[in-house]
Amino acid sequence: MRKIAVIGSTGSIGTQTLDVVRQHPDQFVVEGIAAGTNIDLFVQQVNAFRPKKASIGNKQLADQIAPLIPAGVELFYGEHGLVEVAAGTDADFVLSAIVGSAGLPPTLAAITEGKTIGIANKETLVTAGHIVTGLAKQKGVALLPVDSEHSAIFQCLQGESLDDVEQITLTASGGSFRHLTREQLKDVTLEDALKHPNWSMGAKLTIDSATMVNKGLEVIEAHWLFGLPYDKINVLLHPESIIHSFVEYRDGSVIAQLGTPDMRIPIQYAMTYPARFPSASKRLSLAEVGKLHFKEMDYERFPCLRLAFECGKIGGTATTVFNAANEVAVARFMKREIPFLQIETIIETVLSRHIPQQEADLETIQAADQWARAMAASL
Numbered sequence: 001m002r003k004i005a006v007i008g009s010t011g012s013i014g015t016q017t018l019d020v021v022r023q024h025p026d027q028f029v030v031e032g033i034a035a036g037t038n039i040d041l042f043v044q045q046v047n048a049f050r051p052k053k054a055s056i057g058n059k060q061l062a063d064q065i066a067p068l069i070p071a072g073v074e075l076f077y078g079e080h081g082l083v084e085v086a087a088g089t090d091a092d093f094v095l096s097a098i099v100g101s102a103g104l105p106p107t108l109a110a111i112t113e114g115k116t117i118g119i120a121n122k123e124t125l126v127t128a129g130h131i132v133t134g135l136a137k138q139k140g141v142a143l144l145p146v147d148s149e150h151s152a153i154f155q156c157l158q159g160e161s162l163d164d165v166e167q168i169t170l171t172a173s174g175g176s177f178r179h180l181t182r183e184q185l186k187d188v189t190l191e192d193a194l195k196h197p198n199w200s201m202g203a204k205l206t207i208d209s210a211t212m213v214n215k216g217l218e219v220i221e222a223h224w225l226f227g228l229p230y231d232k233i234n235v236l237l238h239p240e241s242i243i244h245s246f247v248e249y250r251d252g253s254v255i256a257q258l259g260t261p262d263m264r265i266p267i268q269y270a271m272t273y274p275a276r277f278p279s280a281s282k283r284l285s286l287a288e289v290g291k292l293h294f295k296e297m298d299y300e301r302f303p304c305l306r307l308a309f310e311c312g313k314i315g316g317t318a319t320t321v322f323n324a325a326n327e328v329a330v331a332r333f334m335k336r337e338i339p340f341l342q343i344e345t346i347i348e349t350v351l352s353r354h355i356p357q358q359e360a361d362l363e364t365i366q367a368a369d370q371w372a373r374a375m376a377a378s379l
């Protein structure tokens with residue numbers, strides 16, 4: 001029986017993780033769950049899974065739901081609660097699935113306690129990749145990818161040597177506006193941005209996919225997860241999201257991972273690794289799909305991807321600032337304060353005012369994150 005904790009249990013990844021638990025009740029027990037504001041779903045989850053520890057976004061929400069929490073479940077709130085759920089139970093596997101760099105403290109706490117991490121929260125690696133991977137190495141902790149592209153690469157690397165890898169290619173759907181020109185992007189709405197062509201995901205990630213920031217975050221995530229230099233990481237437009245990513249080896253062989261766009265497949269793989277369990281997910285029929293399409297990335301059309309590569313190569317606090325500026329810009333777009341194209345303007349402007357610091361410790365990273373947030377909010 002694997003004991004798990006889910007950080008971000010009410011979100012897209014969190015609910016699908018709990019679906020996997022429901023499909024394999026004899027394999028998993030939920031020791032902890034943490035969420036933000038969705039108290040109705042959170043209370044349902046607490047009553048269904050009876051974790052030892054549960055945490056909600058803030059004290060006010062905790063007081064509101066306390067009478068609905070069954071005996072035997074300890075209720076926490078806020079950042080302290082996230083850390084309690086991530087690190088303070090008997091769970092041996094923690095699924096890190098909140099959104100944004102808020103995922104950093106609980107992920108570091110779980111690693112410190114030696115827990116295996118299923119890492120969906122890419123912002124954690126982009127914000128402090130060297131700290132997260134350094135601590136994981138020191139503690140002998142596995143960071144198992146959940147992001148579909150990284151799970152694909154991880155699967156393609158099984159039994160292979162990294163020395164034989166010529167390059168890896170992350171596929172990109174192109175997002176909600178892939179058929180639009182930059183001129184047409186001036187007038188797009190929030191509602192349109194939230195319609196991803198292939199995946200059902202949280203709002204922030206869906207917007208990131210439309211700006212191609214998501215692929216930029218994923219390039220940096222791949223650098224940290226697989227220890228590859230940026231010139232070995234490639235991106236290819238693939239509108240169907242069937243080939244989730246692939247690895248090219250030095251003998252000319254290419255190994256790809258394919259599947260229907262269903263996150264329960266990579267989530268379950270991380271939860272059961274190195275075993276594979278049965279899954280109810282829809283099977284891929286290539287005959288039904290018929291054709292797959294591919295196109296070189298256009299870095300003029302998607303400047304945020306170019307910026308992400310640049311920040312990744314600079315390293316240090318550059319990626320921290322890239323991520324934090326984006327988080328604030330996306331939140332502002334979702335509040336309808338700024339038009340879509342200003343997301344990239346804000347990221348670019350904040351980066352242009354930042355002097356990156358190398359080999360930054362956690363305090364320096366957090367200061368850079370806060371500075372970028374304040375700057376992005378003020379523009």
Ligand SMILES: NC(=O)C1=CN([C@@H]2O[C@H](COP(=O)(O)OP(=O)(O)OC[C@H]3O[C@@H](n4cnc5c(N)ncnc54)[C@H](OP(=O)(O)O)[C@@H]3O)[C@@H](O)[C@H]2O)C=CC1
Nearest residue numbers: 008010011012013035036037038098099120121122201202
């Ligand atoms: N969705 C997907 O298919 C994929 C997601 N990812 C990554 O996984 C992460 C989660 O994405 P996704 O599930 O789509 O996001 P969602 O917005 O759907 O869910 C986010 C979850 O985090 C919780 N949360 C957010 N902020 C806080 C906070 N400060 N404290 C406590 N809980 C918080 C939310 O709680 P509540 O809703 O209750 O407020 C919710 O449970 C992101 O980093 C994303 O990039 C990666 C690959 C695929």
Ligand SMILES: CC(=O)[C@@H](O)[C@H](O)COP(=O)(O)O
Nearest residue numbers: 147148172173174175209214
């Ligand atoms: C499902 C998943 O992994 C998302 O991160 C996905 O990558 C979004 O798709 P695109 O960024 O390719 O549009």
Ligand SMILES: [Mn+2]
Nearest residue numbers: 147148149218
């Ligand atoms: Mn992805």
